[in-house]
Amino acid sequence: MSGGAGGDWPLWEVFVRAKAGLSHRHVGSVHAPDAELALRHARDTYTRRGEGVSLWVVPSAEIVASDPDEAGPLFEPAQDKIYRHPTFYDIPDEVKHI
Amino acid sequence: MASLPPIDVPKGATGAGAFDAPTAGEADAARFDYLLRLGDDALILGQRLGEWCGHAPALEVDLSLTNVALDLVGQATHLLGAAGDADQLAFHRDVLDFRNCLLVEQPNGDFGRTIARQLLFSTWQHLLYQRLADSSDTFLREIAAKAVKEVAYHREIASEWTVRLGDGTDESAQRMRVGLDWCWRFVPELFEVDELLEGLIARGIAADPRAFEDEYRSAIGTVLADAKLEVPAEQRPILGGRRGHHSEHLGHLLAAMQFLPRTYPDAKW
Amino acid sequence: MYTTELGKSATVKSLEDPKLLEAFEARVAADEFIEPKDWMPEAYRRTLVRQVSQHAHSEIVGMLPEGNWISRAPSLRRKAILLAKVQDEAGHGLYLYCAAETLGTSRDEMIEALHSGKAKYSTIFNYPTLTWADIGAIGWLVDGAAIMNQVPLQRTSYGPYARAMVRVCKEESFHQRQGYEIMIAMAGGTPEQKRMAQDALNRWWWPSLMMFGPPDEDSPNTAQSMRWRIKRDTNDELRQKFVDITVPQADFIDLKVPDADLKWNEAKNNGAGGYDFGEVDWEEFYAVVRGEGPVAKERMAARRAAWDDGAWVREAAVAHEEKRRARAAA
Numbered sequence: 001m002s003g004g005a006g007g008d009w010p011l012w013e014v015f016v017r018a019k020a021g022l023s024h025r026h027v028g029s030v031h032a033p034d035a036e037l038a039l040r041h042a043r044d045t046y047t048r049r050g051e052g053v054s055l056w057v058v059p060s061a062e063i064v065a066s067d068p069d070e071a072g073p074l075f076e077p078a079q080d081k082i083y084r085h086p087t088f089y090d091i092p093d094e095v096k097h098i
Numbered sequence: 099m100a101s102l103p104p105i106d107v108p109k110g111a112t113g114a115g116a117f118d119a120p121t122a123g124e125a126d127a128a129r130f131d132y133l134l135r136l137g138d139d140a141l142i143l144g145q146r147l148g149e150w151c152g153h154a155p156a157l158e159v160d161l162s163l164t165n166v167a168l169d170l171v172g173q174a175t176h177l178l179g180a181a182g183d184a185d186q187l188a189f190h191r192d193v194l195d196f197r198n199c200l201l202v203e204q205p206n207g208d209f210g211r212t213i214a215r216q217l218l219f220s221t222w223q224h225l226l227y228q229r230l231a232d233s234s235d236t237f238l239r240e241i242a243a244k245a246v247k248e249v250a251y252h253r254e255i256a257s258e259w260t261v262r263l264g265d266g267t268d269e270s271a272q273r274m275r276v277g278l279d280w281c282w283r284f285v286p287e288l289f290e291v292d293e294l295l296e297g298l299i300a301r302g303i304a305a306d307p308r309a310f311e312d313e314y315r316s317a318i319g320t321v322l323a324d325a326k327l328e329v330p331a332e333q334r335p336i337l338g339g340r341r342g343h344h345s346e347h348l349g350h351l352l353a354a355m356q357f358l359p360r361t362y363p364d365a366k367w
Numbered sequence: 368m369y370t371t372e373l374g375k376s377a378t379v380k381s382l383e384d385p386k387l388l389e390a391f392e393a394r395v396a397a398d399e400f401i402e403p404k405d406w407m408p409e410a411y412r413r414t415l416v417r418q419v420s421q422h423a424h425s426e427i428v429g430m431l432p433e434g435n436w437i438s439r440a441p442s443l444r445r446k447a448i449l450l451a452k453v454q455d456e457a458g459h460g461l462y463l464y465c466a467a468e469t470l471g472t473s474r475d476e477m478i479e480a481l482h483s484g485k486a487k488y489s490t491i492f493n494y495p496t497l498t499w500a501d502i503g504a505i506g507w508l509v510d511g512a513a514i515m516n517q518v519p520l521q522r523t524s525y526g527p528y529a530r531a532m533v534r535v536c537k538e539e540s541f542h543q544r545q546g547y548e549i550m551i552a553m554a555g556g557t558p559e560q561k562r563m564a565q566d567a568l569n570r571w572w573w574p575s576l577m578m579f580g581p582p583d584e585d586s587p588n589t590a591q592s593m594r595w596r597i598k599r600d601t602n603d604e605l606r607q608k609f610v611d612i613t614v615p616q617a618d619f620i621d622l623k624v625p626d627a628d629l630k631w632n633e634a635k636n637n638g639a640g641g642y643d644f645g646e647v648d649w650e651e652f653y654a655v656v657r658g659e660g661p662v663a664k665e666r667m668a669a670r671r672a673a674w675d676d677g678a679w680v681r682e683a684a685v686a687h688e689e690k691r692r693a694r695a696a697a
Contacts, residue, residue, distance in 0.1 A: 008473070008474075008475050008681075008685070009156070009681065009684070009685065011465065011468060027534075028462055028465055028530070028531070028534070029465035029468075030158055030461065030465070031156065031157075031158060031465075031474060032158065033262070033681070033684035033685050033687070033688050034684070034687070034688040034691070036258060037158075037258065037262075037684065040162060040255060040258070041158035041161070041162070044158065044161040044162050044165050045158065045161055045458050045461055048165070048451075048454075048458075049538075065404065067404075068402070068404050068405045068406070069406070141443075145438060148437045148438060148446070148450055149437075149438060151430065151434045151437055151450065151453050151454070151457075152427075152430040152431050152434035152453065152457075152669070152673070153434075153669065153672070153673040154673065154677065155673070155674075155676070155677025155678075155680035155681055156677060156680075156681060157427070157457050157460055157461045157464075158461065159677075159680070160430075160454075160457045161454055161457050161458060161461070164450055164453070164454040164457070165454070167450055168447060168450050168451060168454070171443060171446055171447045171450065172447065174443065175443045175444075175447070178443075184443055185442050185443055188443055189441070189442075208676070209677065209680045261687070262683055262684045262687040263680070263683050265687050265690060266682070266683025266684060266686045266687045267679065267682055267683045267686045269679050269682075269683070270679055270680065270682075270683030270686075273679070354438050354439055355438060355439065357439055358439060358440075358441035358499060359441050359442070362441075362557060362559055362560065364557055365441075365556055365557045365559070365560050366552060366556060367441040367442050367445055367499070367549075367552055367553075
């Protein structure tokens with residue numbers, strides 16, 4: 001077993017919450033052998049300039065992603081359902097609070 | 099336990115070196131010395147950790163070690179700055195005037211020895227700064243309150259790596275054992291209380307390390323147990339750092355660190 | 368970042384569906400981003416793996432010339448700044464390795480390629496740092512050149528690469544400033560300091576110009592790279608821009624650029640004016656690309672040692688996690 005194969009650390013995706021009230025956002029990845037060190041590495045890599053108050057790390061292999069080839073069937077049908085948007089509806093200006 | 103015999107001061111000499119406290123009066127001199135002890139601990143360990151930059155076992159580990167180094171250099175800058183001119187103190191004292199403990203000046207060795215040194219030092223430094231937050235000295239109270247968070251992180255990282263190396267492979271366990279064995283003789287110095295420190299403790303300025311020695315040993319014992327490692331057998335304590343009697347390593351470290359300011363004394367950088 | 372790999376043939380004889388190819392080129396031309404798992408031409412994937420991994424290797428190897436002076440930084444402030452800068456470079460390498468991995472390679476594979484000599488890194492890091500002034504010169508000139516290459520890459524077509532570059536550019540802005548600050552202090556300091564500063568400029572000037580790659584006439588794949596938004600300006604355009612920006616900075620601190628042919632030319636840049644400058648020693652450039660740079664062996668030896676000596680640490684961490692899982696499952 002080479003130093004590589006035996007010592008290959010899995011990849012983790014890192015999400016940072018910049019401050020209370022905001023959502024976590026994906027900022028990149030780190031390698032780590034386990035969850036505890038993944039948090040440490042994420043903290044040392046992505047928050048050196050005070051970028052966050054909370055960190056999530058997820059093994060990259062655990063991310064379930066939509067298939068880009070299916071982007072059409074998944075996302076296009078929503079585009080012509082314009083009646084889901086308030087601007088579709090014509091209410092006279094004199095009517096208040098609606 | 100005694101270190102080397104005291105230096106014979108020639109007749110007529112004041113016994114004071116160029117870097118003794120500028121104001122007369124024992125009280126200030128003692129505080130000055132204490133600031134140097136704490137500041138030099140941070141400076142020398144920061145210098146050692148900086149040597150890993152670009153050479154760590156993984157990029158992420160490089161970042162971790164450098165973060166610790168940066169925290170320590172920052173602490174040193176504040177502590178030495180409170181004692182006098184931080185750069186003057188860092189770059190123009192010779193070994194007899196350095197006050198760091200022997201543990202921090204030990205060469206990095208392999209990653210096992212580096213982690214052993216970090217575990218033993220940061221656990222102590224964490225407990226010390228927790229107590230310094232109650233110091234009667236305003237400056238020490240403030241710096242302790244800030245530094246304790248950094249040092250808590252150093253202690254955690256060192257503990258986590260100790261466990262992974264101790265309870266990893268046979269090779270890593272052996273290297274961890276060897277590293278701990280190297281450093282163990284320097285632990286008693288962390289709890290040494292000389293006359294100077296007694297005085298500062300009595301004045302409420304310094305924290306008494308004897309008060310947290312049991313907690314320290316228990317904490318180290320717990321981490322080593324998690325790491326499936328045995329606590330090293332007691333060794334004869336090696337002392338002297340607090341009095342300027344260092345190991346052979348400090349001279350070499352300072353020769354590199356101080357080269358530029360000493361060679362170009364008029365230069366500003 | 369100039370990559371020597373762009374010179375290599377990036378056209379693949381493939382049976383790729385022309386409709387997919389057309390759709391891909393249209394997306395890229397429309398300034399859209401290609402994300403991992405999107406269909407992409409094999410040539411594009413290969414070019415990107417080479418470019419992104421070479422960029423990552425450059426950051427990591429780039430830690431060494433500056434790391435050489437951490438222990439000897441002449442003040443506490445300079446020591447902290449240099450530690451932070453070199454640490455940023457490790458982080459940049461990390462972002463870029465992770466971006467390259469999304470294209471179907473692994474960090475281990477990329478590192479193996481670097482250590483075996485198969486993969487390249489920026490030629491500039493094969494030069495030695497001889498005095499503290501070199502640290503100033505590197506920040507000023509090398510980071511300056513890197514910034515010029517990197518700013519356009521923030522809109523490069525491959526999403527993970529573009530996002531990594533946004534982070535890199537944000538962090539890079541202090542790198543150049545700290546370097547120039549060192550040059551200001553030294554060029555305006557004692558006679559010995561001034562001598563070191565001029566000497567550093569003498570040694571780092573031409574290698575910095577080489578960072579922009581071979582002349583345009585020797586860069587056959589420029590058109591394709593520009594279409595794929597991997598490049599926005601040509602090598603010569605960037606080199607000219609760098610000279611025009613940097614010469615006044617040297618003048619400001621009273622240092623002389625080591626080029627006897629350097630001359631202001633009013634007609635240049637469509638009448639805006641610019642500098643005529645001497646010919647780069649292309650023989651030296653290609654020799655360094657081939658791996659014959661002054662400290663190429665030292666750089667590779669250091670990286671190999673760090674990786675090989677650290678293998679037991681990485682393995683221990685993996686072994687520990689396996690033990691932990693086994694205990695949890697039991």
